[in-house]
Amino acid sequence: MKSYQVCECGAPLRLCEQDTPVPTGTEVLLQVTAAGICHSDIHFWEGVYDIGGGNVMRLADRGLKLPLTLGHENVGRVVAMGPEATGIAIGDERLVYPWIGCGTCAVCRRGDEQLCLKPQFVGAFRPGGFSDHLMVPHPRYLIDYGDLSPDQAAPLACSGVTAYGALKKFGDLLKSEPIVVIGAGGVGLMALAILQAMEARGAVVVDVDARKRETAMRAGALAVVDGRAGDAAAQIQAIINDRVWAVVDFVGSGSTVKLGTDLLTKGGRLVVVGLFGGEITIPTPYIPMRAMTVQGSYTGSLPELNELIALLRKSPAPYMPVEVRPLESVNESLNDLKEGNVVGRVVLAPI
Template sequence: MLAAQFTPESGFSIVEADRQPLNKGEVRLRVDACGVCGSDRQVLKGESVPAGTVFPLIMGHEISGTVVETGEHADDWQAGDQVVVYPFISCGTCSPCKNNQPNLCIRQKCIGYHLPGGFAEEVIVPAGQLIRMSKRCSSAAAALLVDAFATPYHAMSLSDIQAGGTVLVIGTGGLGLATLQLAKIFEAGQLGAVTRRVSGVKAAEKYGAQMCVSTQDGARSTARKIRRWSGAGGVDVVIDTVANKETAAMAFDVVRPGGTVTIIGMSEDTASIPIAKTVRRGIRIIASFGSMINDVRKLMDLTDSGQLDPTKLIAGTLQLQNVNQAFADDRASSGRWIIKPNDQTR
C-alpha cells in the first residue's frame, strides 16, 4: 500500500509500505478520508511531539474508512461497513481510566503518532475504536468529527454554558471554527470571536460569530471592545483554542466574575495569572484535553439528525501524493484539509 511517511529530517515521502497481518480484535480499513490536524502541524515544525512518537511515522488520526478485513474477535464488523476511528487508545487500568477519564490515560496511545495512521491507503485499528458512520455524512466530513469537533465538544460540555449566555472563542483556526459552529448546539445567546488575522473576521462571522475582533489593534483595545460587546461585567465563558501567554491574559481580562475560562489550545508557552485578582473574582479555570468516544457518538447523532453539518469545516481535499500542500502556511487557518489516500494515488 502507499503511505505518506514522515521524518523530521526529510519531511514527507510517498512510500510503498508493507501490508501487515491482522491481530485478534483488529480490523483493516481502506482509508476514505483523513483530516490534517493542528497537532500534525506542530509535529511537522518540531514544536510539540507527543511523547513516545517514533519516526519514521505515518501520521493522520482523523480517519474515516471502509472495513475491508476483520480479525478474530471483531465480530461486530464486516467488510463494507463505513466507520470513523476514535484515535485515542487507553490502557483501562491507570487512575484516570478507573475514574472514567480515559482521555487522560497516562499510558494513552494515539493512532497517527504511536501507531500507523491514516495518511495511507489502508490502516489497521482495534475494533473497539470504531464508530459506525451516519449515512447522511460524507467520509471527509465524518473524519472531522473524531477530533476537530470532538475536542471542542468535550471542552464545551465541561464549561457549563448556559442557554442565552455569552461565549467568546479565541482563535479562528480549524479548532476555533468548529467551536463556533458547535455553540448553537449549546444555545449560546451571544457568540463572539477573537482572531489575529484580518481574514479571520469574515471566517468567524461565516461560522456564526455575531462579533469578531482582530488582535492587530492591540490587546487593550481588543479587550475593551469585547467587554463593551459582552456587557454584564464580561464574558460568561471564554474558550481559548490558541492558548499562548497573550491569549491566556486576554481570556482572564475579559471573563466576568464567576465566569469560566476553558483552555483547549496546547502551545508551549508558560502563562502567568494574577492569583489574588483571579481568586477574588471567582474565575473557574478548565483545561480540557481530547475527548471521549461517547463525544464522537453524540456528534455523529447530531449530524444524523441534521443539527450539525461538519462539511462546513472542510477547507479542501488533496490526494496522498500532495500531502505537503496541506501544511503550507497559507492553509493553516482556513478550516481542516482532508487527505483522500485512495483518490487516484497510483
C-alpha cells in the same frame, strides 16, 4: 500499503511502501477514504511544544518514536477484520476515534482514554491515516457517522470532539450567556456549529486573520473582533455588555490566554484548548479574588464523540470549509497549515 511518514522531525514526510497488515484478534483494517490535517500534526511532525521562556518539550521524551505515520482525523472503509471483531461488516464506512488508551487502567475504564498515561493515539503512538490503509485495534473505536460525507466526518475525530469536550465544561452557562471563542481555525469553526446544534446563545469570535473572521461570521458568530486591536478586550466586553463569563481559547498562546483571563468577570471560566505555546503570569491573588477558573481541555472522550455524532445527526451539517487534496500533497498541505494559509480544514483523500 503506501504511507507518508515522519522519518526526521521537521523534514518532509517520506513515501514508504510496505506489506499491507493482516488483522488478527479484534483488529479491523480500513482503506482510508479521508484524513484530515490538524495543528496537532504540526506538533507531532516538528517533535516539540513551545513551553515558553525559550524552552521546549520534546515529544521523543514522551514516547513518540520515528518513523511515524501521522493522521488522526480518519474515515475509512472496512476491508478486513480479525476473527474476534464483531458488530461491523466488510464495506462499512466508519469514523475512527483516535485517542486510544491502554484500555485497562482506571482512567480508561471510566471512559476517558484520551487522558491515559500510556496512550496509543492513532497518528502519534500508532500509525495514522496519512496512508491508504489503517489498522484499528477494536471495533468500538469505529463510529457510524450517518449521512455526512467522509470529508465532513473526518475532522469530527479531533476538531469536532475537541470543541465539544471543551464546550461541555461550561455546562448550562451556554444556554444563558454568550461566550468568547478565541481562534477561528478548524476547531473554532467547529465550535460555532456545535453551539448552534446545542441551541446555545452563541459566541463572539476573536482572530487575527481577517479571512478567518469573515468565515466565522458566515459560520454563525454573533460578532468578530481582531485580536491584535489595542482595544480588543474593550470591544468584546462592549458586545457582551461588560460581563464575560466564559472564554474558550483554541489558540493557546501566551497572549491569547492573557486576553482570556483579562476578560473574565468574577466567577468566570477560561478553558484553554490550543497548544500554540508560550507562558503567562497571573498575580495569584486574582485567582481567589475574582473566583476565576482556568481549566485545560485535551481532545475528548469516546463517549463524547458518540454524543457529538448523535447531536449533529439531528442538525444541519456543520459549516466547515473543507478542501480535499490528494494524499501526495501532504507536505505542501502541512506547510500551508503551519504558515496560516488554511481556512477551515484540509482533508487528504488517499483513494
